[in-house]
Amino acid sequence: MTRGAIKTGIKNELDDQTIDDTLLSTWVQKADEKVQMWRPANDQNQSFDYWDYLKTEQPYTSVANQTKYPVPENFRAFMELKIGTDTQPYTLIDFRKRSDYTNHVVYLLGGSFYPIAIPSTDGNAMNLVFVRISDDFASDNDEPEVEKLYHQAYVEWGKKMYYNQQGDTELERQAESNFERIMIGKWRDQEIARMAAASDQAEIPRSSLV
DSSP, rough: OHHHHHHHHHHHHHHHTTTTHHHHHHHHHHHHHHHOOOOOOOOOOOOOOOGGEEEEEEEOOOOOOOOOOOOOOTTTEEEEEEEEEEOSSSSEOOOOOOOOGGSHHHHEEETEEEEEOOSSSEEEEEEEEEOOOOOOSTTTOOOOOOOEEEEEOOOOHHHHHHHHTOOOHHHHHHHHHHHHHHHHHHHHHHHHHHHHHHSSSOOOOOGGGO
């Protein structure tokens, strides 16, 4: 669904064709942010990290003895860093712990990442894997980046915003519940796909994905 189709879906399901178009665009953009930020409510151990569709990579080239490198503009969260032919990835640490390590870690500070140890030669290939922030919708022809199966979540969030403005708390809760149901389905689908790919790990029963 494009943004335009989502806006039409919101109006049709609410049976209200008078909703301001600019307001609808704002609701769809907010829905996109909510989809990106979503977390399972009952994930007490915080085992879920981020949606796979938001993960990407950025190549860099090392500069001898340079201590820091800027993160991309759409950077949200660090996943891993690899430098040169070294197969061991650099993992993220709290910058306050930086003096406790001598190698294969990286910390973030002020819009840059700092690898430890610092590359001592020019020209090494560096690859940053990170979670990005989706671009904002620019027009009604743009589509959400999440798979089409879950675009109805945007319609439900728009309905929630509408009912909020109307002061109808019961229907607002119902629309929010519908949004959560769709996102839980997205989470379960991703976890099942990850388990299928992790053939070298112990299998987790699908029944555990409630």
